Amino acid sequence: MRVGFVIFERMTALDFVGVYDPVTRLRGMLFRPDLEWDVCALAREVRDPNGLKFSATRVGESLGTYDLVVVPGGYGTRELMTDEQFVGWLRTAADCDLKASVCTGTLLFGAAGFLKGRRAATHPTARAELEKYCEVSEERVVDEGDVITAGGVTAAIDLGLHLCGRLAGVEAREKIRRQMDYHFV
Numbered sequence: 001m002r003v004g005f006v007i008f009e010r011m012t013a014l015d016f017v018g019v020y021d022p023v024t025r026l027r028g029m030l031f032r033p034d035l036e037w038d039v040c041a042l043a044r045e046v047r048d049p050n051g052l053k054f055s056a057t058r059v060g061e062s063l064g065t066y067d068l069v070v071v072p073g074g075y076g077t078r079e080l081m082t083d084e085q086f087v088g089w090l091r092t093a094a095d096c097d098l099k100a101s102v103c104t105g106t107l108l109f110g111a112a113g114f115l116k117g118r119r120a121a122t123h124p125t126a127r128a129e130l131e132k133y134c135e136v137s138e139e140r141v142v143d144e145g146d147v148i149t150a151g152g153v154t155a156a157i158d159l160g161l162h163l164c165g166r167l168a169g170v171e172a173r174e175k176i177r178r179q180m181d182y183h184f185v
Contacts, residue, residue, distance in 0.1 A: 002065065002066045003069075004037070004063050004093070005019070005037060005040065005070050006040050006069060006071045007054050008080060009046045009047060010074050012048065012073055012153055013054075014154065015072030015074060016054070016072040018102065018153070018160055019157075020160070021157075022161050022163070022176050026168055031172040031175075032168050035167075038057045038058040040056060040058045040059075040069075041059060041060075044059055048074065049075050064096065066096050068096065068098040068099070068100065069093040069098070069099050070101070070102075071099075071105035072101075072103065072105050072156070073101070073102055073107075073126075073152075077105060077108055078104075081108060090109075091112045094112075097146060098146055098166070099148070101150070102159050103123045103151070103156070106122040106126070106149045106150075107122065107126060107130060109133075115133045115134035115149075118134050118147060120137060120144070121138070121139055121142045121150055121151045122136070123151060123152035124138075124151070157180075161177050
């Protein structure tokens, strides 16, 4: 199982880490010892709006080789929605078995064409922008089969745990949740 975590300039750090932490525990806690992941970007390093640096392990490579691609949100999404290079790169994930986004990362899924005929969640302040791409949901996590979206920022943890359930079952998800001492809202 290969996971590609997408990062970009001005992403929200918790959007990324909130999903990354529970999903990567699948390997550490031996629920999915076959789990491998990369941090993918179009640049070697990116920063969140407060200057926190993140380093990519894969730069500019196709996302089509992953079983799951995860996209965070953040202030950078608004510019990237119209960035032909970024949206084209994101579209290389079209045939991935699972695509997941949190917060305004869902807007990027809309720009890439992944939300047609679907329901999706995003940050409450971005729901009006999302309406042009899909039916907007106020749920924290919306699972539409091969596309899963989550609401704002802290919903990243809910999304990560939801993905754990999808990839390893409810028992694994619950053990990871308890180990993280997290309670669903």
